[in-house]
Amino acid sequence: xxxxxxxxxxxxxxxxLYVPIAILIINAFNLNRYGLRWDGFTLKWFTAMAAxxxxxxxxxxxxxxxxxxxxxxxxxxxxxAIGFTRYRFVGRRILxxxxxxxxxxxxxxxxxxLLVLFVGIxxxxxxxxxxxxxxxFCLPFxxxxxxxxxxGFDRFLLDAAxxxxxSEGQLLRRVVLxxxxxxxxxxxxxxxxxxxxxxxxxxxxxxxSYDVLPLKIFSMVKVGVKPEVNALATLMVALSLVLVxxxxxxxxERDKNGKNK
Amino acid sequence: xxxxxxxxAVIGLICxxxxxxxxxxxxxxxxxxxxSQDAAGFYRLPFSLHSYRQLFLDPGYxxxxxxxxxxxxxxxxxxxxxxxxxxxxxxxxxxxxxxxxLILLMIPFWTNSLVRTYAIRMVLGTxxxxxxxxxxxxxxxxxxxxxxxxxxxxxxxxYLMLPxxxxxxxxxxxxxxxxxxxxxxxLGAGPLQIFRRVIVPLSLPGxxxxxxxxxxxxxxxxxxxxxxxxxxxxxxxxLIQQQFLNARNWPLGSATSVMLILLMTVMLAGYALIMRRLxxxxxxx
Numbered sequence: 001x002x003x004x005x006x007x008x009x010x011x012x013x014x015x016x017l018y019v020p021i022a023i024l025i026i027n028a029f030n031l032n033r034y035g036l037r038w039d040g041f042t043l044k045w046f047t048a049m050a051a052x053x054x055x056x057x058x059x060x061x062x063x064x065x066x067x068x069x070x071x072x073x074x075x076x077x078x079x080x081a082i083g084f085t086r087y088r089f090v091g092r093r094i095l096x097x098x099x100x101x102x103x104x105x106x107x108x109x110x111x112x113x114l115l116v117l118f119v120g121i122x123x124x125x126x127x128x129x130x131x132x133x134x135x136x137f138c139l140p141f142x143x144x145x146x147x148x149x150x151x152g153f154d155r156f157l158l159d160a161a162x163x164x165x166x167s168e169g170q171l172l173r174r175v176v177l178x179x180x181x182x183x184x185x186x187x188x189x190x191x192x193x194x195x196x197x198x199x200x201x202x203x204x205x206x207x208x209s210y211d212v213l214p215l216k217i218f219s220m221v222k223v224g225v226k227p228e229v230n231a232l233a234t235l236m237v238a239l240s241l242v243l244v245x246x247x248x249x250x251x252x253e254r255d256k257n258g259k260n261k
Numbered sequence: 262x263x264x265x266x267x268x269x270a271v272i273g274l275i276c277x278x279x280x281x282x283x284x285x286x287x288x289x290x291x292x293x294x295x296x297s298q299d300a301a302g303f304y305r306l307p308f309s310l311h312s313y314r315q316l317f318l319d320p321g322y323x324x325x326x327x328x329x330x331x332x333x334x335x336x337x338x339x340x341x342x343x344x345x346x347x348x349x350x351x352x353x354x355x356x357x358x359x360x361x362x363l364i365l366l367m368i369p370f371w372t373n374s375l376v377r378t379y380a381i382r383m384v385l386g387t388x389x390x391x392x393x394x395x396x397x398x399x400x401x402x403x404x405x406x407x408x409x410x411x412x413x414x415x416x417x418x419x420y421l422m423l424p425x426x427x428x429x430x431x432x433x434x435x436x437x438x439x440x441x442x443x444x445x446x447x448l449g450a451g452p453l454q455i456f457r458r459v460i461v462p463l464s465l466p467g468x469x470x471x472x473x474x475x476x477x478x479x480x481x482x483x484x485x486x487x488x489x490x491x492x493x494x495x496x497x498x499x500l501i502q503q504q505f506l507n508a509r510n511w512p513l514g515s516a517t518s519v520m521l522i523l524l525m526t527v528m529l530a531g532y533a534l535i536m537r538r539l540x541x542x543x544x545x546x
Contacts (some may be wrong), residue, residue, distance in 0.1 A: 004374070006350055009346060009347070009350075010347070010350070010362070013343060013347060013423075014365060016420065017365075017369045017420070019384065019390065019421075020377065020380035020381050020383065020384045020420070021291075021369060021372065021377070021380055023380065023383050023384060023390060024376070024379070024380040024383065026384065035383060038386050074273060077419045078321070079271050079275070080271065080274070080275035082271065083268070083271035083272050083275060086541060087268050087270075087271075087272065089272060091276075094277065095275065095276060098279050098284070099279065101283075102279070102283050102484070104473065104525075105525065105527065106472070106477050106478040106480070106481040106525065107478065107481055108478075108480075108481030108498050108501060108518070108521070108522060109287075109290075109481070109482070109499075109518055109521055109525070110365060110503065111285075111512065111513065111523055112290060112501060112515065112518045113286030113287050113289065113290040113518070114282065114286050115291055115505065116286060116290050116515065117281075117282070117285060117286040117289055120289050132282060133282075137283040138281065139278065140479050143275075143515065156279040168267055180501070187321070193371050194374060197371070197372070197374055199373070199374060199375045199484055200367065200481060200482070200483070200484070200498070203484075203502070203506075204502075204505065209443070213373070214484075216376050217373075217375055217376065217379070218375060218484060218487075218488075221379050221382075221488065222487070222488065222525055224382070228377075229379065233373075233379065233380070236372060236373055236376055237372050237376075240368065240371035240372045240373075241368060242366060243371060244367055244368050244371055248360075
């Protein structure tokens with residue numbers, strides 16, 4: 001009795017999470033424009049999506065930003081994490097506190113304050129303002145991921161390498177970075193996802209010269225149902241599915257490495 | 262020598278970044294909330310308290326803020342009441358089952374939230390799935406007007422924020438020492454008593470973390486209110502968005518954001534206080 005109640009509860013939650021997405025995907029292949037009933041299978045919405053230059057341009061922009069922001073945030077985050085674990089310095093706790101606050105702060109506050117900053121120091125709203133903002137909100141997550149990994153690995157490896165005559169640079173390149181590879185990959189994936197998922201920050205810090213997906217989708221669906229958006233959304237769900245699988249494989253690899261040790 | 266240079270560079274980079282894109286913008290926001298409105302240049306001198314006066318004395322703004330707080334509180338409550346049992350049962354499952362459940366939870370979480378809001382809208386529409394189901398089962402005679410209501414916004418907010426409640430709760434409940442529950446049971450406590458006296462106090466950090474993660478960000482999700490709600494301004498996020506992007510009243514928009522920052526600070530301070538009290542109690546016993 002209690003078991004079946006529990007099952008019912010989980011089914012209810014997952015139905016709630018998945019039914020809307022399922023309907024979205026079904027309608028992407030539905031001949032009926034408004035998705036009122038199933039009229040037959042079609043791929044024409046995908047063709048319509050590909051033929052919509054504005055939508056395609058926004059997709060390209062979003063992907064560019066996501067790739068650049070993920071790469072930069074991972075690189076900076078990795079350096080910062082190494083700095084946090086390797087060096088002792090005044091204000092380390094404050095710095096970590098700032099990072100935590102940045103992570104917990106609601107997107108809208110980050111968005112507004114960055115907008116005020118960019119306008120205040122005269123950075124035009126567009127590619128650069130968007131990129132800098134995305135790097136900023138990804139940064140705490142990459143620092144956390146890499147720090148967690150750094151704390152997990154054997155400090156004696158570093159001592160051993162140094163005893164064998166490795167320089168600081170060699171230590172980083174030949175010992176630390178290879179050990180960090182899974183953590184770097186997963187923080188890259190996380191940042192990439194965060195960047196693609198963002199609606200609020202992008203709405204404020206980009207300008208008309210650089211349209212990105214959330215803004216484009218928002219303006220398209222505000223007035224009604226747009227089947228091209230269903231098609232695009234289906235592709236986005238598929239992409240996030242792939243990303244989740246990859247990140248899970250990374251976790252597995254990490255666990256395996258941990259056991260070997 | 263070289264180590265020192267690397268160290269300075271690394272620390273300088275991260276400090277500089279956080280200062281420029283974290284601390285300075287907040288200070289500028291704070292300053293701009295005390296300036297006067299300027300149609301062309303966004304804000305200008307002199308300093309004034311006009312925005313704050315407007316925020317507190319204009320009944321319209323007060324109403325939006327109260328409604329926003331109410332909606333966020335309701336969302337947090339619903340997320341907690343659904344998320345707590347979810348996290349509890351998940352933490353008690355076998356390792357394999359836990360992994361499956363968490364992955365299933367993460368997949369929608371990794372999908373763009375605007376796309377998911379749009380998906381919710383298709384379910385709630387007049388000809389959407391929910392109305393069709395209700396009509397087919399004969400529970401209603403004519404389609405319900407679900408979309409563009411506060412209920413729709415609440416359902417959308419719950420949909421988006423649930424994982425933010427579950428993840429901190431799960432992280433906390435997973436670590437909970439189940440032997441304490443067994444001990445309470447052996448000492449004759451009933452299920453309700455165990456829950457109230459053992460499980461809840463032990464999971465308080467998770468509950469608070471989850472509530473903070475849900476409560477404040479919810480008020481910023483303007484696009485959920487725009488897509489699912491009616492014409493009324495529902496969330497503080499809508500107010501901020503309107504002031505910054507349409508009405509061009511930056512000082513007022515900044516002052517509204519400052520209110521959110523204050524709320525966030527109070528909640529974080531409360532969290533820190535509770536954590537300290539809990540650790541102090543743990544050390545004493």
